[in-house]
Amino acid sequence: MIVDRELSYDEKLRGQKLYKIFTGFNALSYICIADNLLLLFAISAGCPDYIAAVLAALPYLGFIFIFAGKYSVSRCGASNSIGFFWLLSNIAVIMMVVSPLIKQWAGNGYLWITVLIAGAFLFYSCRAAGAVSMQPLVGEIAFKDNRGKLTSGIYKTFNIMGLIGLGILVLLFRKWQDTWLFQWILIVGAVIGGISTYFIFSIKESPLNLNSARRSIKNDLRKLFKTPKYTRLMTSYILAISLIMMTVPISMLALKEGYMVPYDKAIFFALVQFAGGIFISYLSGILAEETGPRPLIILYCCILVLVQLSWIVAPGTFSWGYSLIIFLLCGCCIMGISLALMNYFLLSVEESDRFGTGLFLSAASGISAGLAGILISSPLLRVIRAFGPENPLDIYRIYFGVVLLLSLPSIYFISRLEKLKDWALKDVLALAFAPRDMKALLLISSLEKVADPKEEDHNIDKLENIRSGLSEKKLLSYLDSPKFSVRGKAMQALRQMPFGDGAKKALINELEYGEQTTAYIAAQILGENKVKEAIPLLLKALESNDNYLKGKAMVSLVQLEVKESYRKIEEIFKSSSNPRLIIHGAAALGEIGDPDAMDLLLDKAVPEQSGPILNEILLALSEIGGTADTFYRFLKHYKLDPENARSMFTGEVKKVSENPLTPGIEEILEAFTKGKEEAPGPLIDALLSASSGKKRKIAKIVNSFLERVEKDKLKPELIYCIVFILRKKGIL
Secondary structure, three states: OEOOOOOOHHHHHHHHHHHHHHHHHHHHHHHHHOHHHHHHHHHHHOOOHHHHHHHHHHHHHHHHHHHHHHHHHHHHOHHHHHHHHHHHHHHOHHHHHHHHHHHHHHOOOOHHHHHHHHHHHHHHHHHHHHHOOHHHHHHHHOOOOOHHHHHHHHHHHHHHHHHHHHHHHHHHHHHOOOHHHHHHHHHHHHHHHHHHHHHHHOOOEOOHHHHHHOOOHHHHHHHHHHOHHHHHHHHHHHHHHHHHHHHHHHHHHHHHHHOOOOHHHHHHHHHHHHHHHHHHHHHHHHHHHHHOHHHHHHHHHHHHHHHHHHHHOOOOOOOHHHHHHHHHHHHHHHHHHHHHHHHHHHHHOOHHHHHHHHHHHHHHHHHHHHHHHHHHHHHHHHHHHHHOOOOHHHHHHHHHHHHHHHHHHHHHHHOOOOOOOOOOHHHHHHHHHOHHHHHHHHHHHHOOOOOOHHHHHHHHHHHHHHOOHHHHHHHHHHHHOOOHHHHHHHHHHHOOOOOOHHHHHHHHHHHHHOOOOOHHHHHHHHHHOOOHHHHHHHHHHOOOOOHHHHHHHHHHHHHOOOHHHHHHHHHHHHHOOOHHHHHHHHHHHHHHOOOOHHHHHHHHHOOOOOHHHHHHHHHHHHHHHOOHHHHHHHHHHHHHOHHHHHHHHHHHHHHOOOOOOOOOHHHHHHHHHOOOOOOOHHHHHHHHHHHOOOOOHHHHHHHHHHHHOOHHHOOHHHHHHHHHHHHHOOOO
């Protein structure tokens, strides 16, 4: 259904739902008509395996009719075109149903085989003509940031419904294994396929695909061959789909003819194959948005090689476990390669080129794969059967050996696909040994794009707890939240992650535009991670009216060792009475470590400062004085248990240096700690005496400070700090 405008959000959402419903009915129909069931139907009716190989090639060869699909789309749009050809394909099933009856009437000649092949070819050709519109239609109803998840969901729906259908077929074939059962199943499949068209006809679309289909085929073909990215994609489509054709359907023939298993067992392994498809569609939905499609295409093609090797070394007698693994891998390959190629197509092909490019990609890959079946698989099986071993399984061992030799150079060419924003293949494989990263990917794939603030807070907590670098992209999306607390929490969570380029750019942007909100958090993280690109904005932040930002900028500039900012930081600290600026200024001066800054810190410690602010100043002093750890431990004791801290003070001072204390100073320290904190005069005089005339800069600064300050304004904590510093510097 075409509407003369772009689709709205709700129309796209409804289109996605209708397409998934269509996919479910289509899956049941396809399971009942095509693929493995059609091969088994042909064998049941008396077809040799080389004819069955031709039937296996028809789904691909039928793509020669996609040009009819292009003409149809140019007249009635993508959704109507799919529906029309789907109806025709299900009518063609009648020829397949009657072919065994022709055999009974005309004898065991080639007429019935011709009718069967003709019916199957018409069925697949009509589906190919309709299927060419599927990628452009999915591309239109998908949102830009959920294409990977939507395509994965479509494949998952197809596989789940196919699994249900195959489960029913297994039960039916356990009771009956006659040709008439196949015929009735084909009829039911055609009816279900007809019903599915109601949902595809109901999907709305803009004129985009209609207009694209009206473009000249020559122009599309010219652009395809002039654009290297498109040409490599077409080559990869041809090789990957041909490898699937020469491997997966023949695996079913190898199982049935090589091990002579009954039909119910063969259908069971078709069910296993679908289970593999379900698993890989779920896994690809998790991986695709992060890893990119290219490494997944290469990986799944390599699994095809593993399937071929498995048949070459297959045991001589049937093994449930061994066959189970082969068909699980077959399902993974079919769905995995199709899904990854479709995702690569949507990401790499421009929207205006999708229809024309998709048309030629489908035609080239389908016809090539069909010809591979007819010209390679079928003749190869016939020649091996005529001149090779009598053991049926050995025939397939030789066949897969030849296909393996063809697969290796094909995978090399596929690996030449142009890189998008992809992971390296080794990094994708490494996920198998990185449970934390896999847990992060599972969580990310389950989170809604937009949620309420409380849920987003909860999601950020979960991402932070995993502590995987793969959480970065999702955490960065929360920086778009209009709520301050959500953005702030997301940035705090980023502090716990490996720091990437995406986080760097987002935090620099937050630093530039987040004044009075979250810029101060960005400044802190950028400083901790030494992001030099943030320096200009951090210098600018020193002039900001946002004291939170200004304070964090001072510390970050020191962490980045921006020496031209030190003078400004000292000026801000000296002139400010704002607690936050004093605290961060003290931390910055302590980090700088310049003894000259002790003057500023000592002067700022004398006015009546609250405990937390004074503590920061004292810790900065001890940092410059070289006794940060020792004084920190003492100060913490002093806050928790002053009396106990006093009793251990002299002993802690002695430990700072191996040299003995200045004569007489120990007694003065003991007296000070035993009730004379309020009368620090004797201790101050002793400190003045010890520091007087010393050449060390710190000694001069302390001496000058003690001379000009009123003794009763010195808090005990400050005096303790000075004692530790002078002891560390060898003055006491």
